[in-house]
Amino acid sequence: MKNRLILLFCLALIFSTATQSFAQLSKQEKKEWKKKAKEYSKNPANLKQLIDDKQAADDLVASTNQKVTQLQGSISEKDAKLVELEDQLSQLRGQLTATKAELAQAKETPAAPSPMDFSKGVVFKVQIGAFKNKNLTKYFENNPNFGGEAKEGEPQKITIGIFRDYWEADTFKKYMREMGVKDAWIVPYRDGQRVEIKDVLEGVINEKPADASN
Numbered sequence: 001m002k003n004r005l006i007l008l009f010c011l012a013l014i015f016s017t018a019t020q021s022f023a024q025l026s027k028q029e030k031k032e033w034k035k036k037a038k039e040y041s042k043n044p045a046n047l048k049q050l051i052d053d054k055q056a057a058d059d060l061v062a063s064t065n066q067k068v069t070q071l072q073g074s075i076s077e078k079d080a081k082l083v084e085l086e087d088q089l090s091q092l093r094g095q096l097t098a099t100k101a102e103l104a105q106a107k108e109t110p111a112a113p114s115p116m117d118f119s120k121g122v123v124f125k126v127q128i129g130a131f132k133n134k135n136l137t138k139y140f141e142n143n144p145n146f147g148g149e150a151k152e153g154e155p156q157k158i159t160i161g162i163f164r165d166y167w168e169a170d171t172f173k174k175y176m177r178e179m180g181v182k183d184a185w186i187v188p189y190r191d192g193q194r195v196e197i198k199d200v201l202e203g204v205i206n207e208k209p210a211d212a213s214n
Helices: 002-017 019-023 027-042 044-108 166-178
Strands: 122-131 146-149 156-163 185-190
Touching (some): 027 044, 122 166
Antiparallel strands (some): 122 156, 146 156
């Protein structure tokens, strides 16, 4: 008797929730559902299993919908992060392009010689003499203010001082002569190679200071 009451209650619940749906069914569909209702009234266990299965399906749908919502939120966050990374990548590409342009321009523009790098550009030294029997080459290395040229079979030429400005070299030459080095004279170098004075003095003579004298 108790099981029958439970069955009737379940059937009433099913019919109450499905009334609107039944109203839309055809006569044939209503007849088939009435037949099924009679079958479930004879076998309450099947009805209970049906209800349990439906509840489990509803729980699964709810859980799946929750996971879908979480995944959609995660996808939105990743999309935002992707947009941010693409923006950073675009900025880095712009910086790389600008750097390449600067490097290309730097390659095309000859670098001015460093004030301390006397191996590049034009410099002036003061030669104080040429000696056959004196070998001072061991003092040349790592000493830009003292140097010379040593060629086999020729006197060793000794220079003192190194200047970017011709007139500074000329003043130093005069000091050397006042100190007794009568043969002191200026010798020019371009990129480390000795050259003729006339090849580097173009424009220098015109820039001679007003107080300079021979």
